[in-house]
Amino acid sequence: MRKHISFALLCAVGTFLASAQERGLKKADGDFKEHSFYQAIESYESLLEKGYSKKEIYKNLGKSHYMNANYQEAANWYEKLFSTDPDLEDAESMFQYAQALKSLENYGSSDRWMEKLKALEAKDGRVAKWTENADYLDAIAKNSGRYTIKNEAFNSEFSDFAPSFKGDRLVFSSARDSGITKRNIHTWNNRPFLDLYETNEATGGALSTAKKLGKVLNKKTHESSSAFSKDGNTVFFTRNNSSRGNFERDQAGLSRLKIFRAERNGDTWGAPKELPFNSDEYSVAHPALGPDEKQLYFASDMPGTLGASDIFVVDLHDDGSYGTPKNLGGTVNTEARETFPFVTASNKLYFASDGHPGLGGLDIFATDLEEGSNGHIVNVGREINSEQDDFSFIINEDTKSGFFASNRAGGKGDDDIYGFVENVPLEFECSAMVAGTVRDIKTGSALANASVSLKNAEGETLATATTDENGMYRLEGDCEEGEYEIVATKEGYDLANGMFTKEAGSDLTDADLDLGNKVTGPEKGTDLAALLEIEPIYFDFDKWNIREDARESLAKVLAYMEQNPDVSIEIGSHTDSRGNDAYNQRLSERRAQSTMDYLVQNGIDANRLTAKGYGETQLKNDCGNGSVCSRDQHERNRRSEFIVR
Structure with a gap:
């Protein structure tokens, strides 16, 4: 009898524990869907400690850590996920795993996961850009070493980012001086909510002081990413969806981001007004004015977005109305994150992305908007970029100085603002790489010291090279779209050539040529x-x-x-x-x-x-x-x- 009672008790305990685990999983999944990543991480890890194992937990832990830029933890959980299910076909998890590995400077493993992603989703734009820029680390190295940077004295132990110019002053977003009570803690990352702050001169000085902007612009939600007109009388800034200054969520549990506009009335700001293309169903954030202040650039996941977020532009009309937002297209945007745009006086667009080939996390990229939708995308290189998240870049082209934010090691807080001086200007002229191997057509062996030339459709020679001991060559050509020819010659061999069509800005890395033994002395009359x-x-x-x-x-x-x-x-x-x-x-x-x-x-x-x-x-x-x-x-x-x- 006691055995039966003990067995029944054990069954009841087991049922209770299973029920508790299911409730715990339901709560964790709910937090994850609402982007309360910090709480989701705590709940998922608690379940795992109690022996509850499921591959969806590994996947969600990987993404939760990835979205909080905890790339070591993200890589650990993604490794667990794919070890548990080696045949799992999940493009987004593969991409984020590859990015996390890159942030750990494990570039070889990162490339192997990009190869797996390529086999799964060959048409993925991130795969295409990675394939077309196989030498991206060399290109990044070429643009590196051009900056002198410093961690600014006004940084706090919390998150400081999104610097913007306000005349000769600097405005930025910070989580300092909030977070006293639980209602001011954001569940995405367990960090306090953000407000806008202002420093002393942005073009010089120690930038050691910071004060909060007035209550008109700062409410009980996040405020970040501001853009001021040149006369300082208009500001666009980002704020969470709110009602009467209070934090609000949509039906999915998300508080979307919106851009607001405010006008100065004397020494005070008028009530901020929402932009008409804001929505409760998607986010609109991170405004940046064009050089003539006739366009507003921003990041959004609105319909028509290619990835997690894209860069858009909208016309600003003289009567205060707005045009229709336009996506900047697939040259700038990818299936991943493009965000934090900034446009210089000479119409150069800087933005952060983890979809273009970079060092890991978010890197800062640039393109010349004067070239239109096919402008070449340039990684600005180290010291600005690192293996962690680097974003919200701004620059004054006259003084060659500016600011950006990063969560790299050695900072004071979660994100720090760094000042920089650009010692050597960024080269926007596009060059594309053509590479391959020259072999003996009969034996298949590599041919060293073969001469290779690249010609355009008009027959003009653009570049020449000599193959190395492995028969490999590399040519730097232009970035124009069109027909090109590669010609290879070597003493004792017949010439070999190949015609190919190259897309604008793309590299060609498998342009192999086979040389046959030279036929000597054609007879007179040979056709x-x-x-x-x-x-x-x-x-x-x-x-x-x-x-x-x-x-x-x-x-x-x-x-x-x-x-x-x-x-x-x-x-x-x-x-x-x-x-x-x-x-x-x-x-x-x-x-x-x-x-x-x-x-x-x-x-x-x-x-x-x-x-x-x-x-x-x-x-x-x-x-x-x-x-x-x-x-x-x-x-x-x-x-x-x-x-x-």
Whole structure:
């Protein structure tokens, strides 16, 4: 009997514990969905300590720590997640794991997880940017060492970030002097709510003092990310969704961010007004004025956003109304976070992102808005960027000085504001990398000391390089979109070339070429079209100009003649049978001369060339005078040929 009683008691205890665990899980999941990440972490870890294990807990712990920039903890939980389920196909967890590893300077492992993400989501924009910028660490190193930075004296033990210029003063957001009671603690990160503060001169001085802006701008919610007009009479700033100054949540439990605008009335600020495109369903935050104050840039997750948050722009009209917000597009924005925009007097956009290839966490990037939607994105490099979160960058281009925020090691608080001087300007001119390997076509072995050149569609040489001992080469070209050619040569081998189309600003990292053993001494009368396996050069009816589709064949003829300087050729040009015989003779001579001129203009000595027209005397088919033939059949006769002489 006692055994039965003991068994029943154990069952009851087990049921009670299971029920308690389920309640604990429900609370933890609720906190997570409401972005109360700190509370979610406490609840999930408590469940794990009590033996409750579930892969969704590992995943949510990974994201909770990631969203709080605790990258070591995020990496630990993501490692646990993927160890528990090695076949898990979760693109966002893979990306955040790769980013967390990068923040720990474990770049090799980070790249391996990006490869796995690429296999899962090949069309992911973050994958594309990582693939196109395989040498991103080299590019970052190239832009590094240009700044002198210092931790500002006004930083507190809490979070200080989002600096903005207000004339010769600095305004920033801080969690200091709040957090006395529980209602002032934010459950996202267990830190006090934010207010706007102002320091002494922003262009010099120690910046050691800070005072809170008035109660009109600071309420009982978060205030951050301000942007002041040049005359100081207008301010845009970020505030949590609120009613009568009190914190409010939406149906999902989230308090969305909104941008407010206030106008100065004498020495005081008028009541802030919401921007018309704010919403209770999404966030609008981090305002930045354009150089002529006709545009407002901001971050949002509104409909049309590509990722977690994107950079948008909206026109500001003279009557105080607003245009329609426009997404800056896929060059700037990714499937991850783009946030904290700032626009300089020369129309350079700086922003923070963890979607573009960087050092880890949020990095600061820049682009020239004068180049439009295809502007090149540049990582500003160290010392501004680190393996942790670096964001809210501002700069005065006249003084070459500015400020940014970072949670890097060695700071006074959670986030600190750093002042900097830019000693060397950031280079916005775009260069794209073309790289690959040159091999022996028969053996597959790498060929060292092969010459490689990159040419544009006009045949201009953009860059040259020599392969290393592993047969590898690297060329720096321009960033323009278009057709390009890579040509490789080596003594004892035939020339090899490849044509490719490159997107604007993208790198090409697998441009491999195979060289075959050189065929020596072509006999007189050899047709280069057959030798080089190319098409003849065809012409439009009654025309003698070189067509675009002929350039690939001409490139191989040019390369062959460069590789074989003793070879001379006759250019024989022909017409179809339509038209007067005498006219066709003159037309064929023009075609021969046009073809010869093209070769000479591209570096071939005219003494190695002769041009001869054959009119319609050497037709390739039965399309002579009076024959009924198709357009394609006639085109086969309108050609230039290259015969060794």
